[in-house]
Amino acid sequence: MLYLSNYMKPLFVFLLFCHVASTVKHSLKYFSTSTSGVPNFPEFVAVAMVDEVQAGYCESNMKTPEPRQDWVRDLIKDDPKQLEWYSLQCIRAQHSFRANIDDLKQRLNQTGGIHILQRMSGCEWDDVTGEEIGFNQYGYDGEDFIALDLQTLTWTASKQQAFTTKLRWDADKTRLEDNKHNLINICPNFLKKSLHYGRSFLQRTDLPSVSLLQKTPSSPVSCHATGFYPDRAMMFWRKDGEEVHEDVDHGEILPNHDGSFQMSVDLNLSSVAPEEWRRYDCVFHLSGWKDDIITKLDQAVIRTNRVPGSSSEFPAGLVVGVVVGLLVLLVICITGLFIWRRNNNGFLPVNSKYLK
Missing domain, CATH: 2.60.40.10 (Immunoglobulins)
Structure with a gap:
């Protein structure tokens, strides 16, 4: 649950100094959220974050994702194929999330109420050791649901209700290979390119x-x-x-x-x-x-x-x-980050009153 009281504290913004520094670990994360029963809110929202900075955004019925930083605009101007890839992924995710949430509601006998399917996927890169890590995990109604194990290329069910989904997704070898390719090859390349274009801002x-x-x-x-x-x-x-x-x-x-x-x-x-x-x-x-x-x-x-x-x-x-x-x-609410929150133990419940 999110607490609004912290946002009511006064903001006195004074920028003092600016120095160039480099971090060790960098990340490219995709936060995707599909909702059912939430009025006046998009059925699907996705946000791309580079080093915790919002880089791009898409939602239901958007044909093209929106860049949210000037350096992202420069990147896609020089590499339009990257924008094409994101546009395709956004459209595909809208359809798959809608189908998945409808399937879950049916299997779990959920006929009404608010339901939320969330995903965090992406990769991390250590610019000192060179280590690259990919991840793809889902939450449903505020709890861990299923996660991809890239080592075994199988899905791990976090709860009993996710076991049927695990069996279905494990049998879909095309989807598994697509996930592996995106997380191991495409994501690190996109991350490093983003860091290059956004270095003056991100570093x-x-x-x-x-x-x-x-x-x-x-x-x-x-x-x-x-x-x-x-x-x-x-x-x-x-x-x-x-x-x-x-x-x-x-x-x-x-x-x-x-x-x-x-x-x-x-x-x-x-x-x-x-x-x-x-x-x-x-x-x-x-x-x-x-x-x-x-x-x-x-x-x-x-x-x-x-x-x-x-x-x-x-x-x-x-x-x-x-x-x-x-x-x-x-802004956080609109981008979908408000819905997706995670602590060290997993997904956290969403207080539905903040979504109305």
Whole structure:
């Protein structure tokens, strides 16, 4: 389940520095979602992500996928066959997903309600070791369903209801070979070509602006970093140079509208005397960057959401932050990433009220 409250935190976007850096692992992932019973939402949505950045998008009845980055437009201009391949895959996926979800509903005796079939496929490439890994896995109604084992070229059922699907798909040798070819040959080539065209954008390092925020004098102090890239970052509170774990609430890393990221970590100071505040500081660490950004806890620099003389109004900065946050959430919803979410243990349930 996704929590909307994090999107309501203010966004103060200031880009400080930009340096060139290289990552070790790169990925090209395709997120595909087919829905049944969801009003005012496409029956099929697919998104291509390069290093977690949205590169392309297609949905039901679209003849041609839409590039979402300038460097992607340059790529397909130089290599129109790649756009042709994506267009064909989008059309094929729409038909196969629709057939698969109808088949699952029938076999599982599901006559109504909201049902969602999801797939994450793609590849990863380690630019140091050269290792390439392909993957293709499905979820149904928020749970792991079936996954492809490229070593044995067979499907693995994650639950009993998927066993019939496994038998059918294992018998389809043409489909298995097509999957193998796409994941082992085509995907890594597309990934490396995308990295070449998008290197100035994908392999950059942006440091954030870090602010201390507090809604009311009794609220926790939030250390908020925004505008950083890539998303391999961590942030924590310290007291006398030692990391603090008590009374600390870590927020998720969230996307900004410009492709950068934001995150926050809250510190509850209700039991800390004002004269002890100087012993605390907030540390932001970006992977691959040697120097941390350290922000001292100083009441004089804390930004507040309160308007002087009013406890209910909000300043323009906060209103803009809320609007931008909601726009980011809307983009995620439209692209289908809102529906597809996964943790270390597998697919997560979808809260249907957010899809209405």
